[in-house]
Amino acid sequence: MQRKSIGNILLLVLTLCVACMWAFPIYWAVITSVKPEQEVVTKTTFFPDVFNFSAYYFALFETKLATWYVNSIVTSIAVTVVVILISVMCAYALSQIVFAGRKLLYGIILASFMVPSQALVVSQFVLMHRFGLINTWGGIILPQLIIPVVVIVYKQFFDSVPKELREAAKLDGCGDFQILFRLYLPLNWGITTALAIITYIMAWNAFLWPFLVTSSEEMMTVTVGITQVGDAFGVKYARDMAVAILAAMPVAVAYLLFQKRVTQALMLSSGIKG
Amino acid sequence: MTSKGRSKRLTVILMIAPFVITYLTVFAYPVYNMFALSFTNAPLIGDGQWVGFDNYIRLLNQKLFYTSVWNTGYFVVLTVAPNTLIGLGLALMVVRLRGWLQSLVLVLFFLPYILPVSVVTQIWQWVLDQQFGIAQYAIEFFTGKRISVFRDPLWAMPMVALVTVWWTNGFNLLLFIAGLRNIPADYYEAATLDGATRWQCFRRITWPLIWPVTALVLTLQLILQLKIFDQVYLMTEGGPFNSTYVLLQLVYREAFRLNHGGLGSAVAVFLFLIIVSVSVLQYQLLRVRER
Numbered sequence: 001m002q003r004k005s006i007g008n009i010l011l012l013v014l015t016l017c018v019a020c021m022w023a024f025p026i027y028w029a030v031i032t033s034v035k036p037e038q039e040v041v042t043k044t045t046f047f048p049d050v051f052n053f054s055a056y057y058f059a060l061f062e063t064k065l066a067t068w069y070v071n072s073i074v075t076s077i078a079v080t081v082v083v084i085l086i087s088v089m090c091a092y093a094l095s096q097i098v099f100a101g102r103k104l105l106y107g108i109i110l111a112s113f114m115v116p117s118q119a120l121v122v123s124q125f126v127l128m129h130r131f132g133l134i135n136t137w138g139g140i141i142l143p144q145l146i147i148p149v150v151v152i153v154y155k156q157f158f159d160s161v162p163k164e165l166r167e168a169a170k171l172d173g174c175g176d177f178q179i180l181f182r183l184y185l186p187l188n189w190g191i192t193t194a195l196a197i198i199t200y201i202m203a204w205n206a207f208l209w210p211f212l213v214t215s216s217e218e219m220m221t222v223t224v225g226i227t228q229v230g231d232a233f234g235v236k237y238a239r240d241m242a243v244a245i246l247a248a249m250p251v252a253v254a255y256l257l258f259q260k261r262v263t264q265a266l267m268l269s270s271g272i273k274g
Numbered sequence: 275m276t277s278k279g280r281s282k283r284l285t286v287i288l289m290i291a292p293f294v295i296t297y298l299t300v301f302a303y304p305v306y307n308m309f310a311l312s313f314t315n316a317p318l319i320g321d322g323q324w325v326g327f328d329n330y331i332r333l334l335n336q337k338l339f340y341t342s343v344w345n346t347g348y349f350v351v352l353t354v355a356p357n358t359l360i361g362l363g364l365a366l367m368v369v370r371l372r373g374w375l376q377s378l379v380l381v382l383f384f385l386p387y388i389l390p391v392s393v394v395t396q397i398w399q400w401v402l403d404q405q406f407g408i409a410q411y412a413i414e415f416f417t418g419k420r421i422s423v424f425r426d427p428l429w430a431m432p433m434v435a436l437v438t439v440w441w442t443n444g445f446n447l448l449l450f451i452a453g454l455r456n457i458p459a460d461y462y463e464a465a466t467l468d469g470a471t472r473w474q475c476f477r478r479i480t481w482p483l484i485w486p487v488t489a490l491v492l493t494l495q496l497i498l499q500l501k502i503f504d505q506v507y508l509m510t511e512g513g514p515f516n517s518t519y520v521l522l523q524l525v526y527r528e529a530f531r532l533n534h535g536g537l538g539s540a541v542a543v544f545l546f547l548i549i550v551s552v553s554v555l556q557y558q559l560l561r562v563r564e565r
Contacts, residue, residue: 105290114550115305115546116545117301121525121542122542143304146301237406255384263384270494
């Protein structure tokens with residue numbers, strides 16, 4: 001029932017225009033970052049006359065970006081691995097093993113959806129201080145480890161695995177840990193990748209908590225660190241844009257490579273089955 | 275107990291312990307401690323004394339508290355409904371496209387959503403820069419002059435809202451597209467055969483069937499935007515003249531800048547209670563929907 005009409009073509013053109021306008025600030029940032037600082041403020045060109053990478057040179061070698069990268073990579077990967085690991089085990093127990101307090105535990109996890117973690121920053125800071133973890137990787141990582149939705153999504157997926165599989169494995173003498181890591185996890189590999197990528201993106205992008213818990217420039221993550229560059233060196237836009245692009249690179253690449261997984265995870269965590 | 279029962283119990287404990295211990299330490303205890311701290315005069319680090327409801331009374335006598343409540347509300351008004359409607363509008367446009375064209379357009383709309391907040395604010399600070407920002411051409415066209423938007427009390431909050439909508443809309447768009455794809459194509463075919471116009475199709479088929487997703491997006495947005503902090507802090511630091519000062523920033527100021535752990539916690543409790551009430555309301559709404 002294709003209705004090829006002028007109306008349809010107009011709508012298509014309109015859609016493309018809006019999409020280009022929407023993405024324009026990102027394009028503008030990329031283009032600005034490869035212009036010489038002089039050109040940035042003297043003329044408005046939509047494409048640079050010559051490509052100039054001095055802003056990137058500055059960002060990479062004259063700021064602490066490399067250190068912030070290390071901090072971000074270490075903390076984001078640690079958050080991702082630990083979140084997946086502790087959530088998958090808890091979800092398996094909740095889904096497959098009958099034990100006292102199971103319903104209660106699941107109810108509590110469901111209810112924690114409602115708790116805004118931002119409201120907890122003061123008491124989490126006090127706690128991390130008591131542990132001596134201010135300005136450490138541990139301090140950045142720990143409060144980010146509880147993501148109730150990961151447990152809930154895993155539980156739902158484990159619930160739908162046929163019971164016979166687990167029983168057969170039990171008869172073959174497998175323990176629950178073996179069943180989980182050799183059978184249930186590989187069966188749900190797709191959802192694991194999805195949850196891992198989205199957790200990694202969220203951890204990399206986290207701002208408020210890393211901002212509060214790190215005060216030394218050596219310990220900052222990329223997202224927090226890049227806000228310091230302008231302060232220390234005055235406003236220079238080509239440089240700021242180069243820094244911003246480098247900071248966004250690891251999540252942008254992860255998204256572009258795993259688009260489907262990212263959207264799947266987002267839909268699952270908002271309650272719409274993807 | 276049999277040995278089988280004991281080993282089952284051990285398995286359960288080993289499986290849930292890592293999550294439960296982490297949960298109790300960095301989540302449940304901080305929730306409890308937030309309430310406890312809010313009734314003391316504790317500094318950020320160190321012990322305080324029980325002061326009952328003093329912190330809350332102090333808040334009610336603090337002008338900045340009302341300013342923050344007002345601004346948070348203003349921001350919610352500026353973002354929640356527009357973000358939902360724009361998401362629906364864009365989804366209606368994108369869902370008509372096919373194949374690689376749809377994927378490409380979706381990427382263009384969704385990309386901002388996965389950027390870190392500090393990258394988003396840096397980009398927009400450049401785009402909106404008073405002297406060299408490219409958006410100033412548009413601003414000049416409409417107002418006749420260049421405006422330093424983040425230094426102007428009238429413009430600051432709407433601009434923060436605009437940037438927020440740009441940044442977060444991809445997610446709403448995605449939910450709406452999923453909702454639109456769930457509407458069976460035969461409904462439209464039947465309607466077209468009956469001679470329904472495009473508007474009638476939208477009014478009679480799309481809108482009623484997409485309403486549940488709309489309700490979901492609206493409530494998710496409401497909860498999300500009440501927690502605003504990062505964008506305002508990075509773009510305006512609450513200024514100019516506190517015109518963008520929000521609740522979470524008051525928590526930050528009292529606890530981390532002025533060393534009033536107790537008072538900061540009281541603000542946090544206030545925010546916590548608002549968000550929990552909205553969440554409960556959302557839960558009820560969505561449950562009604564499923565029946």
